[in-house]
Amino acid sequence: xxxxxxxxxxxxxxxxxxxxxxxxxxxxxxxxxxxxxxxxxxxxxxxxxxxxxxxxxxxxxxxxxxxxxxxxxxxxxxxxxxxxxxxxxxxxxxxxxxxxxxxxxxxxxxxxxxxxxxxxxxxxxxxxxxxxxxxxxxxxxxxxxxxxxxxxxxxxxxxxxxxxxxxxxxxxxxxxxxxxxxxxxxxxxxxxxxxxxxxxxxxxxxxxxxxxxxxxxxxxxxxxxxxxxxxxxxxxxxxxxxxxxxxxxxxxxxxxxxxxxxxxxxxxxxxxxxxxxxxxxxx
Amino acid sequence: xxxxxxxxxxxxxxxxxxxxxxxxxxxxxxxxxxxxxxxxxxxxxxxxxxxxxxxxxxxxxxxxxxxxxxxxxxxxxxxxxxxxxxxxxxxxxxxxxxxxxxxxxxxxxxxxxxxxxxxxxxxxxxxxxxxxxxxxxxxxxxxxxxxxxxxxxxxxxxxxxxxxxxxxxxxxxxxxxxxxxxxxxxxxxxxxxxxxxxxxxxxxxxxxxxxxxxxxxxxxxxxxxxxxxxxxxxxxxxxxxxxxxxxxxxxxxxxxxxxxxxxxxxxxxxxxxxxxxxxxxxxxxxxxxxxxxxxxxxxxxxxxxxxxxxxxxxxxxxxxxxxxxxxxxxxxxxxxxxxxxxxxxxxxxxxxxxxxxxxxxxxxxxxxxxxxxxxxxxxxxxxxxx
Numbered sequence: 001x002x003x004x005x006x007x008x009x010x011x012x013x014x015x016x017x018x019x020x021x022x023x024x025x026x027x028x029x030x031x032x033x034x035x036x037x038x039x040x041x042x043x044x045x046x047x048x049x050x051x052x053x054x055x056x057x058x059x060x061x062x063x064x065x066x067x068x069x070x071x072x073x074x075x076x077x078x079x080x081x082x083x084x085x086x087x088x089x090x091x092x093x094x095x096x097x098x099x100x101x102x103x104x105x106x107x108x109x110x111x112x113x114x115x116x117x118x119x120x121x122x123x124x125x126x127x128x129x130x131x132x133x134x135x136x137x138x139x140x141x142x143x144x145x146x147x148x149x150x151x152x153x154x155x156x157x158x159x160x161x162x163x164x165x166x167x168x169x170x171x172x173x174x175x176x177x178x179x180x181x182x183x184x185x186x187x188x189x190x191x192x193x194x195x196x197x198x199x200x201x202x203x204x205x206x207x208x209x210x211x212x213x214x215x216x217x218x219x220x221x222x223x224x225x226x227x228x229x230x231x232x233x234x235x236x237x238x239x240x241x242x243x244x245x246x247x248x249x250x251x252x253x254x255x256x257x258x259x260x261x262x263x264x265x266x267x268x269x270x271x272x273x274x275x276x277x278x279x280x281x282x283x
Numbered sequence: 284x285x286x287x288x289x290x291x292x293x294x295x296x297x298x299x300x301x302x303x304x305x306x307x308x309x310x311x312x313x314x315x316x317x318x319x320x321x322x323x324x325x326x327x328x329x330x331x332x333x334x335x336x337x338x339x340x341x342x343x344x345x346x347x348x349x350x351x352x353x354x355x356x357x358x359x360x361x362x363x364x365x366x367x368x369x370x371x372x373x374x375x376x377x378x379x380x381x382x383x384x385x386x387x388x389x390x391x392x393x394x395x396x397x398x399x400x401x402x403x404x405x406x407x408x409x410x411x412x413x414x415x416x417x418x419x420x421x422x423x424x425x426x427x428x429x430x431x432x433x434x435x436x437x438x439x440x441x442x443x444x445x446x447x448x449x450x451x452x453x454x455x456x457x458x459x460x461x462x463x464x465x466x467x468x469x470x471x472x473x474x475x476x477x478x479x480x481x482x483x484x485x486x487x488x489x490x491x492x493x494x495x496x497x498x499x500x501x502x503x504x505x506x507x508x509x510x511x512x513x514x515x516x517x518x519x520x521x522x523x524x525x526x527x528x529x530x531x532x533x534x535x536x537x538x539x540x541x542x543x544x545x546x547x548x549x550x551x552x553x554x555x556x557x558x559x560x561x562x563x564x565x566x567x568x569x570x571x572x573x574x575x576x577x578x579x580x581x582x583x584x585x586x587x588x589x590x591x592x593x594x595x596x597x598x599x600x601x602x603x604x605x606x607x608x609x610x611x612x613x614x615x616x617x618x619x620x621x622x623x624x625x626x627x628x629x630x631x632x633x634x635x636x637x638x639x640x641x642x643x644x645x646x647x648x649x650x651x652x653x654x655x656x657x658x659x660x661x662x663x664x665x666x667x668x669x
Contacts, residue, residue, distance in 0.1 A: 040410055040655045042388050057661075061668045124544040140484060142544065143531050225531030226490055229668050237667055240385045241492070242660035 026256075033249035041243025051250035058251055061234040062258070064220075068145060068230070069213035072152035073160075076209050077202065079153060080160035084201075085194075087161075088168035100165075103158050111155055115222040118154065122147050122223065143225030151219040156212065160205040167201025168194070203270040207263065214259050231255050347592035348373045350383055350397040352579075353535045354554055357612035364599050370592045378534030379491035380654065387412045387584060394584045395593035398448060401436035401578045402493075402649035408439045414583040415442045420594040423601035425621070433578035433618035436648075445580035446597065449615040451552035452638060452646060453494050453575035456536075460564040461485070461546040471501040471570035475525055477547065483528040487536045487548035492663035493649050494549055494575060495522070495532075501572040508650035515662055522666045532667060540565060556614025556635045567635045573645035578618065 035046045083103075091099055106114060120126050122141040132138040141147055171194065179189035217232030226233075231251065238248030347370045349356075361372040375394070377383050380403045386392045388410065399407060407413040418424055424446050426434070437445035455474050459467055461482070468477055478486040488495045497507035499518040509515065530545045539545035540558055550558075555567035581600060583593045599605055607625040610617055616636045617623065623631060631637060653659055 037657055040388070040406055041385065041660070057665055058668050119538075123539075123542055125542050225529075226533055226667060227526070227529065227531060234664070234668050237664050239389075241379060241381045241490075242657075242664045243381065243385045243388060244657070244660065244664070 029249045029252050032246050033253050035246040035249075037244045037246055041245075043245045046246075051247045052254070054247060055250065055254055058231070058234050061229045061231045062254075064145075064228060065214060065230045065232075065255075066258075068148060068152070068220075068228075069210055069216070072149055072156070072213050073206050073210045075149065075153050076156050076160045077164075077206060080157055080164055080205065081202070084161050084164035084168055088165050088171075103161050106154075107158060111218065112222075114155070115151055115219060118147070118151055118223055122150065142223065143227055145224070145228050147223040148220050148228045151223040152213060152216070155219060156209045159208045159212070163205035163208065164198060164201040167198045167204075171197045199270065203266075207266065210266075211259065211263065214255065343368055343370050343592040343595050344589045345369055346371050346373055347589050347596050348375070348393055348395045349596065350375045350377060350386070350392070350394045352377060352398060354537060354557060355398070355613050355615075357609050359612075360600070360605055360608055363605075364596065368592070368595055368599075370589070370595065372596065376535075378489070379493070381492060381660070384412075384654065390586075392584060392586075393588060395587040395589045396596055397582055397584055398579050399445060399582055400649065401433075401580070402651050403654050404436055404445050404580065404582070405439050405651050406654050407582070408444055412585050413444050414585055414587065414590075415444055416446065416583065417594075418443060421446065421598045421601065423598050423603075425619075428619050428621045430618040430620075436578065437580045437582075445582035446601065447618045448579045448581050448600070449553075449610075449613075449617055450576070450578040451615045452569055452643070453498070453549065453551055453577065454555070454567055454569040455498075456540060456548050456550035456555050456558055456565050456567055458540065458543070458546040458562075458565050467566065467568070469568060469571050471498050471572050471574065474547065474549075474568075474570065475499070475502050475521060478525050479528045482547050485530055485544075485546040486525075486528065487531050487533060487539060487545045488529060489534045489536075489549050490532050490667070491534055492659050493653055495666070496659055496662060497649075497653075498549060498570070498574060499525075501570055501574055504572055507573060507575055507647045508653050510652055510656045510659060512658065515658055519662050519666065522662075523669055526666065526669055551615075552636060553613040553615035556633070559635060560614070569638055569642045569646070571642075571645070573647060576643065576646035576648055578648075579615075 032043055033051055034048060036044050036048065036050070038044045087096065087099055087103075119142060122128075124142070126141075128138050128141055141150075175193050175197075176189050179193055180186075184192070215232050216230055217236050220228045220230045220233055221236075234251055235248055235255075238244050238251060349372055351374055353376050356374065361374075365371045380400050383397060383399065384403065384406065387394070387397075387407070399413075404413070429447050430450075433450040434447040437443055437447060455468075455471075457468060463481075465481065468474060474486075488498075496515070496518055499521045500507060500509050500514060502521055503514065503517050505511070505514045505517070509518075531539065533539070536545060536548040536550065537554055537558060540548055541562065550567065552567075555565075558565040559567060581597045583590065583597070587593050600609065601619070603619065603621040603625055606617060606619060606622045610622065610626060610630075614636060
């Protein structure tokens with residue numbers, strides 16, 4: 001069998017899968033976005049730009065998503081980095097596997113059930129009542145942007161910990177010894193060696209969390225009480241309540257476009273930052 | 284199945300679970316009366332693969348898929364149905380008729396039986412999403428025993444598409460312990476004014492265009508069903524002003540009312556009854572301006588995968604004895620006088636279930652146009668996205 005034929009055959013399953021599961025649905029969504037809503041909802045073919053001109057009515061949802069998704073990613077990173085650093089650099093070897101498993105354990109339960117637990121914890125009978133009992137006021141936590149950020153950081157933390165951990169684990173420890181021999185204080189070798197060398201992991205983790213967050217709808221729906229609205233919630237609403245599929249399709253196309261632009265800009269930025277070590281993975 | 288004389292029965296377990304879920308009993312009580320072993324046994328017996336094959340001879344299949352509303356069915360009845368026929372009931376819970384319609388329109392819902400509200404049925408017929416019913420397969424349906432006002436919307440152009448399940452009202456529940464001596468509100472005007480003032484951050488509305496927009500329209504004294512652009516604009520202004528003061532937008536408001544996070548919520552009859560039974564300080568108010576009077580139906584989806592089981596389930600739920608048990612569980616009135624005769628007399632006097640005539644008379648049935656009107660749909664979506 002010729003090399004080319006064999007390659008083509010090997011690529012066929014994945015290619016067919018991508019075509020059927022990604023390209024075709026995206027084409028359908030794109031076509032729908034130019035149509036109009038049927039009398040009882042649904043889709044009526046057409047060609048007009050009114051759905052795109054109406055995007056302004058969902059500005060708040062875009063704004064919430066573009067604020068809370070980067071913020072959630074940043075907090076995830078701030079929480080995950082020291083944890084990953086400890087696991088890779090400081091944790092005793094015999095505990096390492098156990099600690100890594102503990103990071104992943106929450107994934108064994110559905111995010112839905114874990115978010116319900118947060119509904120209770122953040123509700124009036126949970127943390128606020130404990131704070132009240134020790135005289136620290138009675139703050140409203142549930143159904144606020146704060147609750148949504150808590151849910152996001154809790155739900156997505158492992159996705160950030162692992163890429164950062166891997167990049168730190170792979171770091172050649174002799175570089176740190178050399179820096180120390182040459183008189184660099186620890187903070188300096190961290191800033192000049194450890195941090196730059198872990199950037200590929202930081203970039204990968206941030207992209208993983210950020211991309212998933214841009215499409216998130218479950219956590220805002222459960223912990224935001226229907227008041228902290230992401231683009232994902234707007235999509236659920238347009239398809240499953242008001243049945244305006246064409247407008248929903250236009251919102252979806254816009255979300256994909258915004259995401260691609262942000263990811264492209266981010267990749268360019270991190271690649272420059274990481275210099276020639278262009279193993280910024282993921283894409 | 285093993286001898287479980289020393290353990291809790293399946294029905295009791297489910298009843299205890301529901302009580303625990305609603306917060307009526309403590310976790311300690313729940314674990315005490317059930318025990319982990321019993322719980323595991325019951326959950327295990329609910330797995331289809333583990334169920335005995337003896338029931339297969341009934342011939343209606345091993346499952347029936349139901350789309351219905353929150354807090355609307357006695358699980359013990361489903362257990363008994365499964366025990367008698369071998370068909371387990373898979374229930375999907377919804378928060379609005381719009382959501383149900385969207386699922387059926389998208390196709391492939393997999394539903395057999397669903398529970399549409401009066402104003403939606405003509406649209407389901409027009410869209411070809413509902414089956415005409417063969418009443419000979421529902422012997423428990425006796426048209427003469429039903430109050431025509433509530434049963435009629437199930438018939439479109441002389442053909443019966445849906446049979447009456449319940450009726451009820453949409454008012455609001457208020458936790459009177461939180462009023463601080465202020466008089467109990469009696470109108471939708473007070474509902475919205477309190478939401479934006481004394482009850483700020485403590486009030487809930489449904490994730491449902493009909494009741495949320497409808498009761499905002501009542502603030503101005505407009506029709507609950509209005510699709511007039513000017514009146515809808517007034518309602519939108521009120522909703523947008525009230526939104527920062529709402530605790531949540533959610534049709535499943537019982538957990539928040541029970542925990543004390545929410546003090547007031549737009550509320551259906553049965554939820555009000557269930558809340559009031561467990562927490563007497565939660566009272567039900569029908570706004571004096573009016574609001575919604577509704578009736579729900581049992582219907583079969585056009586492409587129902589288990590039509591035999593669907594007919595069996597509908598017939599079972601219309602059995603007066605079964606239906607009476609449902610009413611005792613969910614607290615919604617029924618239009619079937621055979622069932623009313625089986626209920627405890629004090630229930631028929633209950634002011635939540637059977638409000639006084641002067642409170643009922645200003646109420647309106649939802650109108651079909653509200654389901655499909657694009658302006659109402661978009662108003663609700665804008666309100667949520669704001």
